Amino acid sequence: DPDDLIRLEQIVLDALKYHLMVFHPYRPLRGFVEAWAQLQTESGPALPEGSREKVLKKAAKVVRETIRSDVPLLHKPSSIALFALRHAASEANVSIAPLLQHCLPDPDERAQVNAALDEIKAAHSDTKPQLKGDALKKEAQQTDAKLQHCRNPEKDKSSKMFQQMEKQKDEEKQRTRDEKNRKRAEDQRERDLLVLGLPSEPAPKLGDFELRQPP
Numbered sequence: 001d002p003d004d005l006i007r008l009e010q011i012v013l014d015a016l017k018y019h020l021m022v023f024h025p026y027r028p029l030r031g032f033v034e035a036w037a038q039l040q041t042e043s044g045p046a047l048p049e050g051s052r053e054k055v056l057k058k059a060a061k062v063v064r065e066t067i068r069s070d071v072p073l074l075h076k077p078s079s080i081a082l083f084a085l086r087h088a089a090s091e092a093n094v095s096i097a098p099l100l101q102h103c104l105p106d107p108d109e110r111a112q113v114n115a116a117l118d119e120i121k122a123a124h125s126d127t128k129p130q131l132k133g134d135a136l137k138k139e140a141q142q143t144d145a146k147l148q149h150c151r152n153p154e155k156d157k158s159s160k161m162f163q164q165m166e167k168q169k170d171e172e173k174q175r176t177r178d179e180k181n182r183k184r185a186e187d188q189r190e191r192d193l194l195v196l197g198l199p200s201e202p203a204p205k206l207g208d209f210e211l212r213q214p215p
Contacts, residue, residue, distance in 0.1 A: 007157070025063045025072075029081035030056070036099040038084075046098040058088035062124070071123050075116065083114070083120040 033056050041044035062084035071080060089096040103112040154157040
């Protein structure tokens with residue numbers, strides 16, 4: 001529901017402290033491809049011109065797939081970009097070894113990066129394929145049903161808890177206004193008595209009067 005998204009937008013912005021700069025894998029992906037294309041091997045360019053766009057397109061698709069998983073929460077954007085590039089290169093029958101050797105001259109560092117890429121590969125293999133048509137609609141209905149149980153009733157305008165909390169807030173505001181009005185009336189009464197030269201007395205209360213039945 002668009003209203004739910006708009007209502008929760010402010011909560012998300014507050015949680016992010018309005019830091020909206022996003023570091024995603026697409027920028028390092030293009031940087032890796034450009035660096036790879038400039039490398040030269042004995043047989044010619046490390047990344048042939050005819051394979052450049054094909055590899056980049058496939059790698060971007062892999063990045064989109066990883067975003068639907070927990071991978072962005074566990075690994076750096078540059079590592080995700082490098083994994084996507086390695087995955088795309090294997091399908092295009094192009095070796096990514098020259099790029100890794102250029103970016104990571106230390107063999108130990110290369111081994112650590114390859115281990116991280118293998119972890120991303122395992123997580124990527126568990127990613128569900130993108131659904132379409134009736135399958136996507138069914139998945140959305142199941143997700144919405146789960147959301148109903150996860151939704152915070154304090155933030156849901158249709159919940160009884162939200163309505164009760166709003167009612168309590170209104171009552172508290174009304175009590176605050178009444179108290180301010182009472183204090184303002186007492187101050188005005190004190191000023192009037194001072195002008196008239198009369199002694200100051202506490203304001204009468206309802207319980208001070210005796211209620212009598214008419215004859």
